[in-house]
Amino acid sequence: MAQGKSKPNSILIKGGHVIDPAAGVNGAMDVLLRDGRVAEIAAPNKIRASADENFNARGLVVTPGFIDLHVHLREPGQNYKETIATGTAAAAAGGFTSVCCMPNTSPIVDSPEWVTWIQQPQRGAVVNVFPIAAATQSSKGAVLTDFRGLQRAGAVAVSDDGRPILSETIMREALRLASEINLPVIQHAEDTRTTENCSMNESATSFRLGLHGMKVAAEASIVDRDVHMAEQFTGARLHVAHLSTAEALKAVRRGKRGKGRVTCEVTPHHFTLTDSDVGDYNTNCKMNPPLRSESDREALLVAMADGTVDAIATDHAPHATHEKIIEFEKASFGITGLETALALAISRLGAQRIPLKRIVELFTAGPARVLDLRGRGTLARGSYADVTIFDPKKRWTFDVTKSRSKSHNSPFDGWQLMGRVIATIVSGRFAYRSD
């Protein structure tokens, strides 16, 4: 995890506006971090203890460190796209102090050994990395992995992300086994039997461009089925990854009233863009699930405001240039997202009058609850000293060539955004400071 050199081991963050939804804090507070923990949080100028470093947060918002439930760090095996070091550097620049990385690497992370490997200090992570392990061997959807062994090695959830678990028998068994050890099952909901050769949402734009379109039902039918199954087991934990349709939200709402624990995440691109943004074959608007209709986007905004959505997750999916500057149908699915997530949330959700407190919750307490990350997602005394400090009013232009990520596949290059990360502190040490 985060490596400290000759950095201070205590920091006093003074004069900031603290928003900690988990602790019900929303006001001017000072925060003292010491020995990797939150040592004290108190009204301005009430903290007597001195610190190795004082950080002036006047005019800034101070929050628990952001948690991203869904990133692709591409290691092992695909380090031409990203490495754990570059991906976590991008995370830190985006205000994320913890990221959960998906197992669809090469090889697939389906064994405790690989889960351990990801967490080794040699990987050079600058933020906390929580591995999500494959739910089935090689993510082939046929044979479940060793959930207990994976959890013991540090996996915080299981998922075959990139592919869904199509077999009902396997999915039911996964939910049942995982419920015994309180492990969430994360589903990439896509009925791939209906999406073969599809490269975007079925829409007027897909028809115009002559591209095969994915139907809303491809996502919604799987979410609906999974929610039904989760309702059958007390303690089952189903988390719907990158939910993108109004139809799937209906199932999640139903699930939240049931016996199991059903949660979901939404990406910044799905609440910002629509299928018409594909324009004339912009491969940086090609992702899976695809960008959907304006009415789906509006439904996501409502669900983010009303609490149906638990977390904003980026689905940061770096790809090399040769995988994106290519025929649209051949191009890889996915975009980078760590460095633009907060600003898109402030710019887009703020415009919908979703209060900043709720936005912060979607980046902190919300995701921490989804995966039961104890001591994270809050600044309560004794919590991990993971802190994000940002200027919610700062206007800036995203320049993808300056990204910390190894890849540049973002549709937001050149966008004027509002809200910028000023500093990211992981375990009491600066992982990122803006110039």
Add this chain to the structure above:
Amino acid sequence: MTKVARGSLLDIEHLAVAEISALLNLARRMNPQKPRPLLRGKRVLLLFYEASTRTRSSFEIAAKSMGAMTTLVLSSGSSIEKGESLLDTGYTLQAVGADVMVIRHPSAGAPLLMASHSNVPVINAGDGMHEHPSQALLDAYTILRHKKTLRGLKVVIIGDIYHSRVARSAIHLLSKFGAQVTLCGPPEFLPDLAACLAPGLQITRSAEEAIRGADVITVLRVQKERLAGMKIRLQDYIARYQMTMSRLKLAKKDALVMHPGPIIRGLELTWEVADCPQSVIVEEVKNGVPVRMAILAKAAGKAR
């Protein structure tokens, strides 16, 4: 839209009416019997990733008859087979001295990708299910040899519209010129979404309703393999949508029957319809040459 080399022809959708008219006028001044040597010394590269008879031969004849040198590159038997990317093939062809690249590709948007990374004009000879602009131009040229204007003409496009790049280009062109376009086919071949392609499009599932009073009937090829796995059976399709002489009688007396080819007699149209006096199917192929001469002349900057 992305910046592309001047003289490129990538689609009909983004063309202005004036640009289309200029190309059609230029085509009328082209005489395939006595061509002007407008492309003397020019190198036209024909890059075909898909099978083609009509389009390939007519582009090649159009280019050669104006004095160009042509080279045909097929995906089989070239470096494409070895895994070379589309853009790298494009860079290679520019390096050997291409002045114009004509490309047919199974992926929608491939010509645009090529053109946005190219210094020489790119002509789309058909890309996936997207567009086939030269076909729409030659069809407009053909219609206008028989009808005074496109404005107000009742044009029916019948068949597998979903998979058809010809249909998409034709719909854009005809709508821009004020024709009244009706699309006809079963939902599998004609989703309701098709109505969004251009303003004023009509959709009907009944061939009789579509054809009644039509000035132009464009019949599209139906690929048997595409019917596999669909709700509609081949025999049902033929019963409901095949262009027959009795259906043709519902159209105006001077209605034209068109088809981009290749035709499958006995499937989307009968033998009699294919060869009837109102059929301009062969004329379309013939008109492909002057139209493609105009397209190439414009690409080479010789649009005089």
